[in-house]
Amino acid sequence: MENHISQNILFVINDGPYGNERAYNGLRLAMNVSKRSGAIVRVFLTGDGVLCARKGQKTPDGYYNIERMVRSLAHRGAVAT
Numbered sequence: 001m002e003n004h005i006s007q008n009i010l011f012v013i014n015d016g017p018y019g020n021e022r023a024y025n026g027l028r029l030a031m032n033v034s035k036r037s038g039a040i041v042r043v044f045l046t047g048d049g050v051l052c053a054r055k056g057q058k059t060p061d062g063y064y065n066i067e068r069m070v071r072s073l074a075h076r077g078a079v080a081t
Contacts, residue, residue, distance in 0.1 A: 008040045009033055013049035017066035018059075023052050027069040034076055043073055 011030045015022040027043065034041040045052055053074075057067040 006038050006040055009042070011041065011043045013043060013045050013052060014047040016048035017052040017054075017057065018063050023049060023066055024064055024069070027052070027066065027073065030073060031069065034073070041073075041076075043070075045070075 009030075011026050013023050013026045017023050030041050030043050033039050052066045053070045055067065057065065059065045059067075
């Protein structure tokens with residue numbers, strides 16, 4: 001018999017969406033962990049991190065669109081600002 005243990009994981013993003021890769025790496029990790037069986041992922045955006053959820057972002061050259069990443073997680077019900 002297989003044991004299913006839920007694991008609650010909270011990611012706190014407090015850096016802005018562009019200028020460094022912290023927000024991108026945190027969101028990327030959250031997206032990948034949320035695909036695991038039994039993982040309950042929540043992303044909390046605080047400080048400059050709330051700008052990651054801003055609609056209509058103009059993505060600088062060489063960066064991923066953080067707005068799309070947040071939207072993908074939000075469809076899974078995993079983002080709080």
